[in-house]
Amino acid sequence: MKNDISKKETWAWLWILPVIAILSLFYVVPIVKVGLYSFTNASFFGGKFHYTLNTYGFLFSSGTFWIMLKTTLLFVIASVIFQFLLGFSISLALVDGENRKLLGTTFVRTAVLSAWVIPGVVIGIVWKLLLTGASYGILNYYIKVLTGYAIPFLSSPTWALVSIIIANVWRGTAFSMIILYGGLKQVPQELYEAAQIDGASAWKRLIHVTIPQLKQVIFINLALITIYTFNTFDMIMALTGGGPGRATEVLSIYSYDSVFERWALSQGAASAIVLLVINLIIVIFYYRTMKVGENNA
Amino acid sequence: MHNRRKELYRNILLYSIYALVIIFFLFPVLWALSLSFRSLKDVFRYPPHLIPSHFTFENYTTVFNTSLIKTYLINSSIYVLFTVIGTIILSVPAAYAFSRMRNKAKGPLLIIILAFQMISPLIIAIPIYGYFQQLHLLNNYLGVIIAYIAIQLPFATWLMKGYFDTIPISIEEAARIDGCTRFQSLIRVVLPLSLPGLATALIFTVIQSWGQFLIPFILLSNSRLFPITLGLYQYQVSESIHTNFIASASIISIIPAILIFLILQKFIVKSLTRGAVKG
Structure with a gap:
C-alpha cells in the first residue's frame, strides 16, 4: 500500500484529466469571462469596449434591479418555506402510515415524485391550463362557485407571483419529501419508544426527538431547495414569461433578458455575477453543514 | 376501547x-x-x-401530423442518448480515481466540482454562446450534446465517487495481486458492485437532460434541432395553437419521463433516501 502513495498517483490524475479539462473549459473560463464582462460596457454584438465599474453602479442604482431582487427573494423565501413544510409533513405522514401498515403509502410517494420528473417547461404549461382566466380554467370555476369571485391568477401582478410560487412548490416538494423521508427512516426507533414511555405527546416527540435528530438533513435540504429555487428559469418562462409586465421577473430571467433580449451583455453579466455570489454563499453553507455531519459521525 | x-x-x-x-x-x-x-x-x-x-x-394524431413534435422527440432522444454515453464514459474513471487517490488537492477539487454542480447553468451559458458562435457550434447537434455533458458531469462524478467510496479497497487488492491493471479491476470488480450507483447516475442524467431547457433555448434557433422542451415552449407561445393541442403535446412530452421514472423508481427512491444524492 505504501508503494501506491509513493507512485504519486499519476494514473489517478490521468483519469481525472478529461473531466478537469471539460470543467475548466465550460465552467472556469466562462465564469472568469462573465466576471470580466461585468466590469466592461460590452454589448452583445461585440465591438470595442472598455473596462468600467459603471455597470455595477448602473445596476445597483436602477429601480428595476431592486424590484426584481425583491420579487426573487419573495419567490425564493415563500417557495422554500412551503416546499419544506409540505415535504416534511408528507414524509411524516408517510413514515407514520408505513409504521401502521396503512395501504397506499407507495402510491402517495409515487404521485408526489412524479411531479418532480416532469420537465419544468411542461409544469409551467400544465399550471397555465389550470390557472387561466379562460373558460377552461377549472380552478377559477370552482373558486367562483364557492366565493362568487374569480381570481386573476396570471393577469394580476401580485397573483402572478403567487401562481409561480404555487407551481414551484408543486414541483419542488417531492425533493424535500424524499430527502426528509430518508432522514426519518434513519432515526433510531428506540428514541421514540423511550419518549413514549416518558409520556411525551406526539408533538413533543416531534420537537424533542425528530427535529434534533434530523437537524443536519434539514439544513442540507434547505440549502439545496434554496439554490434550486434561485436558479428556476424554465417553469416561469412557460407559466408567465416573467410577466405580467415584469411582475414575475426573477434574477435568472432578468440576466437572460439583459443579454439576449436587451443586448446589454455587461449588465446581464453583472446580474449573473450577483446570482453566482448567491449560489456560492449557499454552497459554502451547504458544504459546512455536510462537513459538520461527517465529523460528528 | x-x-x-x-x-x-x-x-x-x-x-x-x-x-x-x-x-x-x-x-x-x-x-x-x-x-x-x-x-x-x-x-x-x-x-x-x-x-x-x-x-x-x-388531437394526438393532429399534433403528430401537423407539428414538428416527432422531430422534437427524436432530437431529445439523440441528445439524451449521447449525453448519457459521454457522461458515463467521462465520469466513471474520474470518480473512481477521486475515490482512490489520497492527494491533498482532492478535497478542494471536489468542493469546486460540487460548486459547479450547483451554480445556475445560465451563468456559464452566456460566454458559451460566444464560444460556440466562433466555433460554429450554434444550431449544431454536437454543440448541444457537449454542453449537456458539461452540465451533467459534476453531478455524475460526485454521485459515482460517493458510491465508489463505499466499496472497500481490499476487494480490489485480490484482483490486483492476480495481475489485473487498475482499469481491469475497475471494470471487472468495482463496477459490477456499483451497478445501483451507476443506475442512479444514469436515471438522473436521463431525466435532467430530457427536461433541459435553458441550454437549447440559448444555443438553438433552428426549430429542426429543437428538443421537446423547447419545441413545446415555442408551440404554446404561438397564439394560433389550440388549447387541446397544447394539452396533448404536453402529455406526449411527459410520457417518456414518467415511464422511465416508474420503471426505475426503486433505484431513485433508494439512492435518494440513502443520502447518496446530495444535489
Missing part, C-alpha cells in the same frame, strides 16, 4: 392527508390529460367539467 378509537381517528386523519396530497399532485396533470381528449368546442364549454363529454384521440 379508548385507545382503539384513538388509533382509528389517527388512521382516518392519515388517509385524509393522503387523499389531499394525491389530489394536489395529480390534479394538474389529470386536467391536462382530460383537456387533451376533447374537441375544441368541448374545451370551451362552460361550466367546465372534469370528464370530456366524449373522448377523442384526434
Whole structure:
C-alpha cells in the first residue's frame, strides 16, 4: 500500500484529466469571462469596449434591479418555506402510515415524485391550463362557485407571483419529501419508544426527538431547495414569461433578458455575477453543514 | 376501547392527508390529460367539467401530423442518448480515481466540482454562446450534446465517487495481486458492485437532460434541432395553437419521463433516501 502513495498517483490524475479539462473549459473560463464582462460596457454584438465599474453602479442604482431582487427573494423565501413544510409533513405522514401498515403509502410517494420528473417547461404549461382566466380554467370555476369571485391568477401582478410560487412548490416538494423521508427512516426507533414511555405527546416527540435528530438533513435540504429555487428559469418562462409586465421577473430571467433580449451583455453579466455570489454563499453553507455531519459521525 | 378509537381517528386523519396530497399532485396533470381528449368546442364549454363529454384521440394524431413534435422527440432522444454515453464514459474513471487517490488537492477539487454542480447553468451559458458562435457550434447537434455533458458531469462524478467510496479497497487488492491493471479491476470488480450507483447516475442524467431547457433555448434557433422542451415552449407561445393541442403535446412530452421514472423508481427512491444524492 505504501508503494501506491509513493507512485504519486499519476494514473489517478490521468483519469481525472478529461473531466478537469471539460470543467475548466465550460465552467472556469466562462465564469472568469462573465466576471470580466461585468466590469466592461460590452454589448452583445461585440465591438470595442472598455473596462468600467459603471455597470455595477448602473445596476445597483436602477429601480428595476431592486424590484426584481425583491420579487426573487419573495419567490425564493415563500417557495422554500412551503416546499419544506409540505415535504416534511408528507414524509411524516408517510413514515407514520408505513409504521401502521396503512395501504397506499407507495402510491402517495409515487404521485408526489412524479411531479418532480416532469420537465419544468411542461409544469409551467400544465399550471397555465389550470390557472387561466379562460373558460377552461377549472380552478377559477370552482373558486367562483364557492366565493362568487374569480381570481386573476396570471393577469394580476401580485397573483402572478403567487401562481409561480404555487407551481414551484408543486414541483419542488417531492425533493424535500424524499430527502426528509430518508432522514426519518434513519432515526433510531428506540428514541421514540423511550419518549413514549416518558409520556411525551406526539408533538413533543416531534420537537424533542425528530427535529434534533434530523437537524443536519434539514439544513442540507434547505440549502439545496434554496439554490434550486434561485436558479428556476424554465417553469416561469412557460407559466408567465416573467410577466405580467415584469411582475414575475426573477434574477435568472432578468440576466437572460439583459443579454439576449436587451443586448446589454455587461449588465446581464453583472446580474449573473450577483446570482453566482448567491449560489456560492449557499454552497459554502451547504458544504459546512455536510462537513459538520461527517465529523460528528 | 379508548385507545382503539384513538388509533382509528389517527388512521382516518392519515388517509385524509393522503387523499389531499394525491389530489394536489395529480390534479394538474389529470386536467391536462382530460383537456387533451376533447374537441375544441368541448374545451370551451362552460361550466367546465372534469370528464370530456366524449373522448377523442384526434388531437394526438393532429399534433403528430401537423407539428414538428416527432422531430422534437427524436432530437431529445439523440441528445439524451449521447449525453448519457459521454457522461458515463467521462465520469466513471474520474470518480473512481477521486475515490482512490489520497492527494491533498482532492478535497478542494471536489468542493469546486460540487460548486459547479450547483451554480445556475445560465451563468456559464452566456460566454458559451460566444464560444460556440466562433466555433460554429450554434444550431449544431454536437454543440448541444457537449454542453449537456458539461452540465451533467459534476453531478455524475460526485454521485459515482460517493458510491465508489463505499466499496472497500481490499476487494480490489485480490484482483490486483492476480495481475489485473487498475482499469481491469475497475471494470471487472468495482463496477459490477456499483451497478445501483451507476443506475442512479444514469436515471438522473436521463431525466435532467430530457427536461433541459435553458441550454437549447440559448444555443438553438433552428426549430429542426429543437428538443421537446423547447419545441413545446415555442408551440404554446404561438397564439394560433389550440388549447387541446397544447394539452396533448404536453402529455406526449411527459410520457417518456414518467415511464422511465416508474420503471426505475426503486433505484431513485433508494439512492435518494440513502443520502447518496446530495444535489
